[in-house]
Amino acid sequence: MRASFDRQLDSLRGRLVWMAASAASAIRWANLCLFSADLTVAGQVLDAADELTQARRSVEYRTFELLATQQPVASDLRLAWAGVQVVGDLDRMGVLAAHIAKTMVRRHPTPVVASPLVDVVRAMAAIAERLAWDLARLLELNDPRLSAAIVRADDEMDGLMRRLFQVVLTDWSFGVAAAIDAVQTGRFYERFADHTVSAARHVEFLITGQRPG
Amino acid sequence: MRASFDRQLDSLRGRLVWMAASAASAIRWANLCLFSADLTVAGQVLDAADELTQARRSVEYRTFELLATQQPVASDLRLAWAGVQVVGDLDRMGVLAAHIAKTMVRRHPTPVVASPLVDVVRAMAAIAERLAWDLARLLELNDPRLSAAIVRADDEMDGLMRRLFQVVLTDWSFGVAAAIDAVQTGRFYERFADHTVSAARHVEFLITGQRPG
Numbered sequence: 001m002r003a004s005f006d007r008q009l010d011s012l013r014g015r016l017v018w019m020a021a022s023a024a025s026a027i028r029w030a031n032l033c034l035f036s037a038d039l040t041v042a043g044q045v046l047d048a049a050d051e052l053t054q055a056r057r058s059v060e061y062r063t064f065e066l067l068a069t070q071q072p073v074a075s076d077l078r079l080a081w082a083g084v085q086v087v088g089d090l091d092r093m094g095v096l097a098a099h100i101a102k103t104m105v106r107r108h109p110t111p112v113v114a115s116p117l118v119d120v121v122r123a124m125a126a127i128a129e130r131l132a133w134d135l136a137r138l139l140e141l142n143d144p145r146l147s148a149a150i151v152r153a154d155d156e157m158d159g160l161m162r163r164l165f166q167v168v169l170t171d172w173s174f175g176v177a178a179a180i181d182a183v184q185t186g187r188f189y190e191r192f193a194d195h196t197v198s199a200a201r202h203v204e205f206l207i208t209g210q211r212p213g
Numbered sequence: 214m215r216a217s218f219d220r221q222l223d224s225l226r227g228r229l230v231w232m233a234a235s236a237a238s239a240i241r242w243a244n245l246c247l248f249s250a251d252l253t254v255a256g257q258v259l260d261a262a263d264e265l266t267q268a269r270r271s272v273e274y275r276t277f278e279l280l281a282t283q284q285p286v287a288s289d290l291r292l293a294w295a296g297v298q299v300v301g302d303l304d305r306m307g308v309l310a311a312h313i314a315k316t317m318v319r320r321h322p323t324p325v326v327a328s329p330l331v332d333v334v335r336a337m338a339a340i341a342e343r344l345a346w347d348l349a350r351l352l353e354l355n356d357p358r359l360s361a362a363i364v365r366a367d368d369e370m371d372g373l374m375r376r377l378f379q380v381v382l383t384d385w386s387f388g389v390a391a392a393i394d395a396v397q398t399g400r401f402y403e404r405f406a407d408h409t410v411s412a413a414r415h416v417e418f419l420i421t422g423q424r425p426g
Contacts, residue, residue, distance in 0.1 A: 064294060071284035081277060088301075172389050177382055179389045180396050187397075 052094035265307035
């Protein structure tokens, strides 16, 4: 019984790492298709997002069964608890990557990001990708320094969002539709980053047993 | 032991109803301040949102303790499980109401909603408020018809968001900042509605034991 229980917990942990890597691929492809206007890559993003949603449901289902049948305590309960919160965040990260890809498809072949914003949005895209990989490594290695790096990168993201607003609200000559696309795309990256922070806080709880403030 | 456990579950259920009513007040005040430009009411929204965040943390903490010490099964476990998901949604609803209030404060005394959008945004505001009250009643009465009404109202909300985009992208003469404000405010209402649907699905699981698809 205990051996099977341990296997289930190991499988939960493995599933979380796999989902985080999948969210990282989703945002990498979303970034690629945003700047390359490659419709094939957009399809890959949507597929990855769907897989993440299915994986979340499966983890939720199995964790509920685990709580109902095995009644874990201490660190096992923390893993089950944090796992459910983290898969919620990972699913939302996939959905946000899909929103970015869909914005590109809707505007195709017009680029979503107007020229004065390319540098800012590229920087946001790079941070989102780094955050997702850091989260995957955090889930694999349980190194709290990764969690601190995630919080710092989220601050950078907020700074870039303010910069994006400055550009759009000052001497903007690309029209209303392009302004709305830019702000929405920026918001998708910003919320993607927020979910990596939220997930990292749950992993901290998992590692230390200390509830984040 | 069992009597104290039952009291804890009753208190969890009561806390959920109270939080849903609080989210409903938050969005009612947010709507009021969006259209009346009353800065005092904006403060009430932010206070309500903070209280919801604290209440979520407290419910999460107590539910974790409950799982660790009482190891509930069957419908008790479902209540604990759904409760944690629902407080997450209720907290986010408070945050979104606060975003609406903050948008108003940032633009004050300029109105956030330009004249051609007043009807659409008023309709979105009314639906958000109704959804939040329906959710509070659903948590209190466990009536699955309320859950169906919530899903229908969310569809209406999506239709209004499309209408808002049409107005902003056709013959818009109020400038880029007003267009961005309008779209962001619409998105806040839309996401508020999405969270009521998500919460309603968790309540369905709580009532029926059937996992939503």
